[in-house]
Amino acid sequence: MTPGSNRNRPLLTLLRVGRLYAPEPHEETDLLIADGRIAALGRNLAVPEGWPVNLVEARELTAVPAFIDQHVHVTGGGGEGGFVTRCPEITATEIAAMGIGTVVGVLGTDSLSRSPADLLAKVRGLRAEGIAAYLYTGAYRVPPPTLTGDLQRDLAWIPEVIGLGELAISDHRSSQPRQDEIERLVSDVRVGALLAGKRGICHFHVGDGDRGLEPLRRLLSETEIPADQVIPTHVNRRRALLDEAADYALTFGASIDLTAFEEPGEEGLSAFDAVVLLLGRGVPKERITISSDCNGSLPEFDAQGGYIGMRVARNTALIADWQRLVREDILPLEQALDLIAGNVARVLGLQARKGRLAVGFDADVTLLDGELQPRKTFVAGRCVHEG
Ligand SMILES: [Zn+2]
Numbered sequence: 023m024t025p026g027s028n029r030n031r032p033l034l035t036l037l038r039v040g041r042l043y044a045p046e047p048h049e050e051t052d053l054l055i056a057d058g059r060i061a062a063l064g065r066n067l068a069v070p071e072g073w074p075v076n077l078v079e080a081r082e083l084t085a086v087p088a089f090i091d092q093h094v095h096v097t098g099g100g101g102e103g104g105f106v107t108r109c110p111e112i113t114a115t116e117i118a119a120m121g122i123g124t125v126v127g128v129l130g131t132d133s134l135s136r137s138p139a140d141l142l143a144k145v146r147g148l149r150a151e152g153i154a155a156y157l158y159t160g161a162y163r164v165p166p167p168t169l170t171g172d173l174q175r176d177l178a179w180i181p182e183v184i185g186l187g188e189l190a191i192s193d194h195r196s197s198q199p200r201q202d203e204i205e206r207l208v209s210d211v212r213v214g215a216l217l218a219g220k221r222g223i224c225h226f227h228v229g230d231g232d233r234g235l236e237p238l239r240r241l242l243s244e245t246e247i248p249a250d251q252v253i254p255t256h257v258n259r260r261r262a263l264l265d266e267a268a269d270y271a272l273t274f275g276a277s278i279d280l281t282a283f284e285e286p287g288e289e290g291l292s293a294f295d296a297v298v299l300l301l302g303r304g305v306p307k308e309r310i311t312i313s314s315d316c317n318g319s320l321p322e323f324d325a326q327g328g329y330i331g332m333r334v335a336r337n338t339a340l341i342a343d344w345q346r347l348v349r350e351d352i353l354p355l356e357q358a359l360d361l362i363a364g365n366v367a368r369v370l371g372l373q374a375r376k377g378r379l380a381v382g383f384d385a386d387v388t389l390l391d392g393e394l395q396p397r398k399t400f401v402a403g404r405c406v407h408e409g
Pocket of ligand 1: 130188227228256
């Protein structure tokens with residue numbers, strides 16, 4: 023993937039696949055892509071002779087909407103064990119190889135050696151390499167670090183900024199934000215986003231603390247903030263928190279985000295187990311999303327809060343857990359796709375362009391083999407992964 027290679031590609035791409043899930047299964051198995059968007063879906067589509075077209079024959083593969091990962095430490099997270107524990111950046115190849123076409127970059131614990139400006143630069147770099155990348159302004163910390171010195175201005179003037187995150191609550195690494203501080207930040211994001219015509223989501227990192235989701239319950243009960251502006255993540259980090267998240271989703275009609283932990287540990291649940299539990303509790307699948315938290319740190323602390331060690335999170339568990347949902351008949355393929363595509367697009371306010379294969383939508387297409395393994399990823403019609 024080289025910057026600027028866009029210009030040398032034909033405007034038209036014709037994808038011929040074996041099956042297509044939009045997410046609902048389709049009879050049409052050809053996609054015509056024109057200038058980055060889906061121009062037509064049908065059988066035996068053709069373009070007039072002599073027109074320059076990039077023809078992709080993949081009758082053995084299944085086309086699905088490219089996956090969307092709303093929590094990626096694209097510049098690397100971590101640092102909780104000193105400077106030697108700073109996690110590395112992610113590459114466009116590592117994203118696309120998992121069938122992921124869209125990411126939202128996020129800052130976490132460390133907003134001293136990492137900044138929103140660095141995050142925006144990385145997001146723009148990923149865009150130049152073909153990935154649809156966005157960012158949250160802010161970090162764990164309150165007041166949140168911003169690009170322009172003001173949350174509303176970040177939302178209003180910077181197209182790549184789609185919200186605030188990951189603001190930490192119920193965590194010993196948080197700023198211990200007071201309720202009125204949380205209310206002020208969320209309302210600032212809301213108004214900045216309204217002016218810019220964005221959803222303006224507030225993506226909350228929920229830690230291990232006993233307060234759990236209480237600050238968000240209060241926010242939604244005591245203010246006029248709508249539930250779809252608030253997304254708590256990591257809610258499967260311990261069983262009691264997941265139970266609370268199920269109640270929260272049902273009470274407020276709110277969405278919750280699971281993290282695809284590679285090793286959920288003794289207290290935590292894998293994203294797979296968490297989806298099974300949430301569906302069993304009656305949480306509609308429309309309210310559930312899964313993200314990777316990749317290139318963040320997985321630090322371990324002892325009972326006194328002392329740092330013990332750290333691993334770097336990857337995005338492989340996101341796909342592995344999702345594949346298990348289909349293979350073990352928890353959800354059929356067309357419904358499981360929502361958890362890592364359609365629902366995520368809606369949560370982020372990108373549902374008019376992404377998360378579906380339909381005429382007019384961005385040509386973000388992942389081709390899966392019979393084992394549900396991503397073989398090719400297209401973003402805006404450009405092939406960003408082939409393997
Ligand atoms: Zn987090």
